[in-house]
Every structure is written in structure tokens, then in C-alpha cells.
Amino acid sequence: MTALTLSTAGAATLRADAIVVGVAKGARGPVVAPGAEAVDTAFDGKLAAVLETLGATGAEGEVTKLPSPSGIKAPVVLAVGLGTVPEQDHAFAAETLRRAAGTASRVLAGAKKAAFALPIEASEDAEAIAEGALLGAYAFTAYQSGDRKDAKAPLAEVALLGAKPRDKAYKAAAERALAVTEELNRARDLINTPPNGLTPEIFANLAAAAGKEHGLKVQILDEKALVKGGFGGIAGVGQGSENPPRLVKLTYTHSKDAKTLALVGKGITYDSGGISLKPAGHNETMKCDMSGAAAVFAAVIAVARLGLAVNVTGWLALAENMPSGTAIRPGDVLRMYSGKTVEVLNTDAEGRLVLADALWKASEEKPDAIVDVATLTGAMVVALGNRTFGVMSNDEAFRTAIHETAEEVGEQSWPMPLPADLRKGMDSPTADIANMGERMGGGLVAGLFLQEFVGEGITWAHLDIAGPAFHESAPFGYTPKGGTGSSVRTLVRLAERIAAGDLG
Incomplete structure (x- = not known):
């Protein structure tokens, strides 16, 4: 776990393995960003010229390493690109700082301490830099050993220069950054864990342990309770596996008068597709199909750590979708927890089945809003x-608020419609509804299916994170290869907005 400190030390005098400075893209070449004045002075005011000689332009994501001159105790200066110089009197965007800090942390993997002398004008800047640095320092090494594990060791300590350790706003910013990033990295660990190391039962036990640590009430329904309780969706999906399903409820209570936000996460710990088996080449990353449950789990704990004035319940719908003699078949009809019957036309459309039960169960408590999170459809990636x-969402204003919240914290999202005309495609001659509809607009069809299992009058939104939940390409900014923890920051910020009364 990477440590975070706020330091009043000067950039030239702080002892560290490296000092990180920002360089921006100016009209006539690279420009040293605010925060690096002492470092520039050590270069006789020629740091920008030296960087340009080495090929640096200041473009976002660009990294240039150079040895420190005399007068700087850190042996290495790492210049990270911030992109175009902001217009006059405009600071660098929080996401720009976040990504730059993340890039620097990744490059400095294995170092004991790095001092970040990036532009800080307010506590919000310090928080963004801290978040980026801590997220960029992430590495998943639980299943590696020896030299390979050592080579991936994350940066051990991040020191923020220019932050004010005695200022309440800066201290709060640092505490929030630690809580959010540590829980987001917890979600990443879960997503990256191989499926034989994270069955529904193991996930539920981890939730129970974390809940006890952070003062949450935890309730777990095992396979017998799910069958007895009529949870046909979760029990049906899980019945084909030797690792039985679970439904986990995490409860954080602030006060009776606080608004209540229910979060529901799809937790398919491994998705083979069931009888509708996925083709070769599509199974290898299906350990990530529980990313929604991981995000909900992490968000609830972060909310508890921050002590937000909102009541939050997290529902983890956990199952393993496997083909076997006991698995559900295309053509089977399941009776869901709501009482509705569903004709299963494709067993690889299982996420909506487990979510449907959890959504209806969450609805029974009549929360002020429900948000579900799921790696639900390939159509959304397309x-x-x-x-x-x-x-x-079933509420346009709420959908807009979530989109704005995601953009605020640096997560890319886009509002999508729920066209009523697509509902007819899920009509079933046998059951109340089928779990498949028209192929075109499949992501929207899935949303319409889920909407059928939201209690009347309850504001609800659905986040389909199938694209950003698991990153298979080269790392960038603070985003690693593998599990990303997508939507955790959005959910936490949404809870903060509800607590502050920003949302009705």
C-alpha cells in the first residue's frame, strides 16, 4: 500500500528517489509548470531548454527522465507532460493532473519515495494529484513471486509538495484521496483475482470481514436461502456450478433522517456463458464479470470511511455461470423474486437475471434511489x-446528474436512452418476459429488462461498465492493465452529492 504525505519541504531539499515536475506545451516549445520553480532554478532557469533538447514537448502522457543537477537532493528529475498551457488565469484541469501523477507513479515503480512538485493552486488540485499518484502506483502481484514480483513493486511513498499539511481543506483532501483510492484498488484486486481464488462464497466472506472492520451490517443469503426465498434469477444462474451463489447485503447507516441510496452490483465471478457457451477467445478475461459487484463493495466501504451523511446499502448478486447437467437451459422459465417469470433464451444473458432479483429486493426497502452497476453487454462496448x-435511467434528470458526476471525477460516461419500442422484442409466448430481445440496441434492451424489476416510483439508473471495467491494452495515466475499478469514484461522488443535498 502506497503511503501519502503532505510536505512543506522545498523541491530542492526533500530527500527522495525522484522529484516529479510538470511540463506543458507552450506556443514556442515546452514550458515548466508551476510548482517546479526550485528545480528550474537548479538548472539555472534552463530546465525547459534542456527538456526540449531531449525531445520533450509537454504533450499529455509524455515522460522525460534526467539526472538532477547539484542543489537538488533527489538524484532524478522526472518531467511529465500536462498538455497545452491553460488560458490565462485558468488552472490545469483536475483530470490532467490526475493522469500526469498516475503516469509518473507507474514510471517510478520500485522506488521508495517520490516528491510530486506538480501545480497546486487549491486543495482540489492536491486531491487530484494524490488520487492519480496512488492509483498509478497500483500493482497486482498476489500470484507472483521472486524477481517478477519485486520488479512490479509499486512506488512506496508519495509526497505532495505545495500541499498544506496543517490546512483543514488539504488534510480532508488527502484523507478522501486515501479512502477512495484504497477502496478502488481493493476493487481492482478482486477483479484481477483468478476465478478459482474468488468464488461467490469467498467473495461473500471477504465482504463480511470488511464489513466488520468498517462497521457495516452484513447479511448473506446462501444457496438454500436463495431457493427458499424465491430468488429464481440468482439461484438459476448459479445452479450449474459446484460453487453455489450468494446474495450479500452491506448496510451503512448514518441516521434515520438521511436519504438512502441503494447500489446493486453484478457479481458473476466467472462467466462461461453457461449452456450458451462463449466461443474460444472470449473466456479468458471473464473473471472480470464481477466488476460491478466489486465497484459497489468498494464504494460502500469508501462511503463508510468518509462518514457521509447518507444511508447506503450495497447488494452483491454473486454467482458462477457454468455449463453442466444441472445448469439452466435455453428455453427454461425462471420465477424471479418479484414473482415475474422469465423465459431464458440465452444463458449468456445471465447478468440481468441476477440483477433482477437484487433490484427487486433492494426496491422493497423503498430507497430514494437505486443505481446498478454491471459489465452487462458487449453491445455497449460496440x-x-x-x-x-x-x-x-427511468429519470432523465437523475441520468444527467450521474453523467455529470462521472465527468467531474474523471470517469468517461455517456447518457443512453431506454426506447419503449424495444420492449416488445422481449415478449415471450411462454413467460412474462424473455431475457433477450432485438439484437440491435442490445445494451438498451438489457436496460429495459432491468427496468421491469425496479419498484414503482423509485428513481433508478443503470451503469453498463462492460467497456472500461477491464483494460487489456497498455497502461495509461493512472489506469493499469487489468481491472480498473470503473465507476467507484462516480458512486462515491454521487453519495457525497446526495449527502450534501445537491440531488433531490
């Missing part, structure tokens, strides 16, 4: 790509 999640 529509929005690998870095953007879709947002659907």
Missing part, C-alpha cells in the same frame, strides 16, 4: 468503446 460506460 456503442461506446473501451473507456466509456453507458448510463440509463
Whole structure:
């Protein structure tokens, strides 16, 4: 776990393995960003010229390492690009600082301490830099050993220069950054864990342990309780596996008068597709199909750590979708917890089945709002790509608020519709509804299916994170290869907005 400190030390005098400075893209070449004045002075005011000689332009994501001159105790200066110089009197955007800090942390993997002398004008800047640095320092090494594990060791300590350790706003910013990033990295660990190391039962036990640590009430329904309780969706999906399903409820209570936000996460710990088996090449990353449950789990704990004035319940719908003699078949009909019957036309459309039960169970408590999170459809990846999640809702204002919240914290999202005409495609001659509809607009069809299992009059939104939940390409900014923890920051910020009364 990477440590975070706020330091009043000068950039030239702080002892560290490296000092990180920002360089921006100016009209006539690279420009040293605010915060690096002492370092520039040590270079006789020629740091920008030296960087330009080495090929630096200041473009976002660009990294240049150079040895420190005399007068600087850190042996290495790492210049990270911030992009175009902001217009006059405009600070660098929080996401720009976040990504730059994340890039620097990744480059400095294995170092004991790095001092970040990036532009800080307010506590919000310090928080963004801290978040980026702590997220960029992430590495998943639980299943590696020896030299390979040592080579991936994350940066051990991040020191923020220019932050004010005695200022309440800066201290609060640092505490928030630690809580959010540590829980987001917890979600990443879960997503990256191989499926034989994270069955529904193991996930539920981890939730129970974390809940006890952070003062949450935890309730777990095992396979017998799910069958007895009529949870046909979760029990049905899980019945094909030797690792039985679970439904976990995490409860954080602030006060009786606080608004209540229910979060529901899809937790398919491994998705083979069931009898509708996935083709070769599509199974290898299906350990990530529990990313929604991981995000909900992490968000609830972060909310508890921050002590927010909102009541939050997290529902983890956990199952393993496997083909076997006991698995559900295309053509089977399941009776859901709501009482509705569902004809299963494709067993690989299982996420909506487990979510449907959890959504109805969450609805019984009549929360002020419900948000579900799921790696639900490949169609959403086709529509929005690998870095953007879709947002659907039965309330346009709430959908807009979530989209704005995601953009505020640096997560890419896009509002999507729920066209009523697509509902007819899920009509079933046998049951109340089928779990498949029209192929075109499949992500929207899935949203319409889920909407059928939201209690009347309850504001609800659906986040399809199938694209950004698991990153298979080269790392960038603070985003690693593998599990990303997509939507955790959005959910936490949404809870903060509700607590502050920003949302009705």
C-alpha cells in the first residue's frame, strides 16, 4: 500500500528517489509548470531548454527522465507532460493532473519515495494529484513471486509538495484521496483475482470481514436461502456450478433522517456463458464479470470511511455461470423474486437475471434511489468503446446528474436512452418476459429488462461498465492493465452529492 504525505519541504531539499515536475506545451516549445520553480532554478532557469533538447514537448502522457543537477537532493528529475498551457488565469484541469501523477507513479515503480512538485493552486488540485499518484502506483502481484514480483513493486511513498499539511481543506483532501483510492484498488484486486481464488462464497466472506472492520451490517443469503426465498434469477444462474451463489447485503447507516441510496452490483465471478457457451477467445478475461459487484463493495466501504451523511446499502448478486447437467437451459422459465417469470433464451444473458432479483429486493426497502452497476453487454462496448460506460435511467434528470458526476471525477460516461419500442422484442409466448430481445440496441434492451424489476416510483439508473471495467491494452495515466475499478469514484461522488443535498 502506497503511503501519502503532505510536505512543506522545498523541491530542492526533500530527500527522495525522484522529484516529479510538470511540463506543458507552450506556443514556442515546452514550458515548466508551476510548482517546479526550485528545480528550474537548479538548472539555472534552463530546465525547459534542456527538456526540449531531449525531445520533450509537454504533450499529455509524455515522460522525460534526467539526472538532477547539484542543489537538488533527489538524484532524478522526472518531467511529465500536462498538455497545452491553460488560458490565462485558468488552472490545469483536475483530470490532467490526475493522469500526469498516475503516469509518473507507474514510471517510478520500485522506488521508495517520490516528491510530486506538480501545480497546486487549491486543495482540489492536491486531491487530484494524490488520487492519480496512488492509483498509478497500483500493482497486482498476489500470484507472483521472486524477481517478477519485486520488479512490479509499486512506488512506496508519495509526497505532495505545495500541499498544506496543517490546512483543514488539504488534510480532508488527502484523507478522501486515501479512502477512495484504497477502496478502488481493493476493487481492482478482486477483479484481477483468478476465478478459482474468488468464488461467490469467498467473495461473500471477504465482504463480511470488511464489513466488520468498517462497521457495516452484513447479511448473506446462501444457496438454500436463495431457493427458499424465491430468488429464481440468482439461484438459476448459479445452479450449474459446484460453487453455489450468494446474495450479500452491506448496510451503512448514518441516521434515520438521511436519504438512502441503494447500489446493486453484478457479481458473476466467472462467466462461461453457461449452456450458451462463449466461443474460444472470449473466456479468458471473464473473471472480470464481477466488476460491478466489486465497484459497489468498494464504494460502500469508501462511503463508510468518509462518514457521509447518507444511508447506503450495497447488494452483491454473486454467482458462477457454468455449463453442466444441472445448469439452466435455453428455453427454461425462471420465477424471479418479484414473482415475474422469465423465459431464458440465452444463458449468456445471465447478468440481468441476477440483477433482477437484487433490484427487486433492494426496491422493497423503498430507497430514494437505486443505481446498478454491471459489465452487462458487449453491445455497449460496440456503442461506446473501451473507456466509456453507458448510463440509463427511468429519470432523465437523475441520468444527467450521474453523467455529470462521472465527468467531474474523471470517469468517461455517456447518457443512453431506454426506447419503449424495444420492449416488445422481449415478449415471450411462454413467460412474462424473455431475457433477450432485438439484437440491435442490445445494451438498451438489457436496460429495459432491468427496468421491469425496479419498484414503482423509485428513481433508478443503470451503469453498463462492460467497456472500461477491464483494460487489456497498455497502461495509461493512472489506469493499469487489468481491472480498473470503473465507476467507484462516480458512486462515491454521487453519495457525497446526495449527502450534501445537491440531488433531490
